[in-house]
Amino acid sequence: MLQGDRLATRFYLSEGMSRADTALRLTVNGLEGHLRRYEALPELLADHDDIRALFAPGAEGRRQAMNMWLQETNDVLQSSDIYVMGMDGTTIAASNYQRADSFIGQNFAYRPYFTEAAAGRNGRFYALGTTSGVRGYYFSAPVRGADGAVAGVIVFKIGLDALESSWAGGEFRILVLDTEGIIFMSSEPEWRYTAMLPLTGERSERTTASRRYSDATIGLLPHSRSAEQGMPLLRLANRDAPPQEYLEATQAMPDAGWTVHVLVDTAYLRGQARLAVVALLLLICAAGFGAVLVWQRRARLAERMQMQAAAQVELERRVDERTADLARVNALIEMEIAERRLTEQELRRTQADLVQAGKLAALGQMSAALSHEINQPLAAARNYADSAAILIDRGEPVRARENVGQILSLIDRMAAIAKHLRNVARKPNEPLKDLALPLVVAEAMQIVGNRLQAAGAEVLVDLAPDLPPVRGGAVRLQQVLVNVLSNAADATEDGPDRRIHLTAHAEGDAVVIHIRDHGPGVPAAIAERIFDPFFTTKRVGSGLGLGLSISYNIMKDFGGELRVANDPDGGAVFSLILQSALPRRMAAE
Ligand code: ADP
DSSP states (O other): OHHHHHHHHHHHHHHHHHHHHHHHHHHHHHHHHHHHHHHTHHHHHHTOHHHHHTTSTTOGGGHHHHHHHHHHHHHHHTOSEEEEEETTSBEEEETTTTSTTOOTTOBOTTSHHHHHHHTTSOEEEEEEOTTTOOEEEEEEEEEEOTTSSEEEEEEEEEEOHHHHHTTTTSSEEEEEEOTTSBEEEESSGGGTTEESSOOOHHHHHHHHHHTTTTTOOOEEOOEEEEEETTEEEEEEOOSSSOOEEEEEEEEEETTTTEEEEEEEEHHHHHHHHHHHHHHHHHHHHHHHHHHHHHHHHHHHHHHHHHHHHHHHHHHHHHHHHHHHHHHHHHHHHHHHHHHHHHHHHHHHHHHHHHHHHHHHHHHHHHHHHHHHHHHHHHHHHHHHHHHHHHHHHHTOHHHHHHHHHHHHHHHHHHHHHHHHHHHHHSOOOOOOEEEOHHHHHHHHHHHHHHHHHHHTOEEEEEEOTTOOOEEEOHHHHHHHHHHHHHHHHHHHTTSSOOEEEEEEEEETTEEEEEEEOSSOOOOHHHHTTTTSTTOOOSOTTTOOSOHHHHHHHHHHHTTOEEEEEEOTTSSEEEEEEEEBSHHHHHHHO
16 A cells, blocks of 8 residues: 555656656746747847947947937837946937836846946846846846947847746746846745855855845755655745645756756645555455455356255256156046946946936836737637637628628727827838818817717816917827827816816917826826836726827827826816917017
8 A cells, every 4th residue: 555655656756857857947948948039139220320320429329329329229129128337337329218217217237237348258148137126137248349349338128027927827837047046947936035045144245245136035945855766855934834745856047047946746746646546545445345256146147046056956856746646546547447447437337327227118018018919819819700600601791791790890909009000110211291170189089989878978178269370190199189189088087076177278379288187096106107008007908008199109209298297186187288370480580
């Protein structure tokens, strides 16, 4: 850290030093250039005829013209003043002749530039004007008379104020010291006319004799010199504040007898060095911070990746678990399916067995019924035929004929049975029509009339007046009605109440016919089977068990239904549900 500070200070000080050197070079060049412009002019003018003529006897009259000429020349050359002195040091002509503080008549014999020129040499001197109070640099040259001897002195005074004021306010402090070490030009006005060398009596005397600084009092500029890292430092005491430290670059101007000093405030340079060190520190801190950030980021990233990996593993574990569960469930389902299949197969087999058994049962029933129905009339017919043969042999044709008649009626009966069987097996091709129910009922009543009469049954018909036509075949519907009514008559044959109620009414799109008797009704066990073919409870010879089965199928063909139920007051209720023709027609219209 200290090393860094040292390095930075060294860098900024040496950089300040090199800038001071550059500024110094420029300042010296500027000063020298400024002086050089006027250096040769006094000598040149001293040789001018008009000037020399001033010293011819009786030339006083020329002085005014000379004054004017000097003024013009001074304006053109931009010098401060040009004046001519006699050998006694009194000014006889001057460019500032018009001014109140004109040099004319003034005696400057005490100025070294005069004594030098009067001695025949070119003189140069820097001083504060005793008359004008304006600082200037004086160049002088002897003016020689016709005999070649020095007759007078011509002097150029150049102002340095403009040059000096251009130094003010800059980065550098600029001092110009004379041979005695007195600051006579400075970018800081308060340092002007202070000495940097001790004011010994000898020096003071020289300054006072030449009245170089007129009446100005010369103070001492308290200072000390040192060096840091090989660079010269100047410390100037301040009245109230701590001493100020400067880098010092110095160059002598031997022609003018001056020394130029350029000072650079080290406070600013040291500040810059500190700033650089701080900036470097900050940079290091920022880099460290950045590194920490990057490290943290990496750590976080690694942590996140670790977490992700863990989550992935967990996910995979869960997926595996789930997969295993699913596989288990799958296996279970498969097992169940296999079981079901087995059960189904068994069921099918059982079903098939049942069907087979049912078929056999039905066949058995049918064979029993058929064999009885056919055997009985066959046996009877045989008896009748035998008797008829005997009666014919005996010559009793009338009785024989009676027997033949009996045989014929037995044959008719068998033919009727055959017809029944045909009806079961074959579907009639009768197309469905719209039927007026009262008509069908009336015809059926006619057909079944004898049977009812024989059973002593009474049918009470009650048809709703606004019954719509129904869909069906007239003959088949009559057959159903005849069947159901005959069964009702059979059921009530031995009972006390032989009334049979036939009612019909419309119910939505259907027409329902109820046929109710007052017989024993249908036990639940039987109700399930009464629509099966060949199911009968009647004694052998009384019924084939086909009536309800045929009726059921007929009703299905009509798109209707045949149902059985028991009336709460006793007796069976058969319901014939038929499609009413009305809505369909209306839809067709
Ligand atoms: P069948 O009349 O030749 O026996 P059906 O198929 O017409 O054949 O009748 C089957 C059986 O339904 C009858 O044997 C009888 O037991 C029963 N059954 C039919 N109608 C009635 C009724 N109104 N009351 C009681 N039982 C009936």
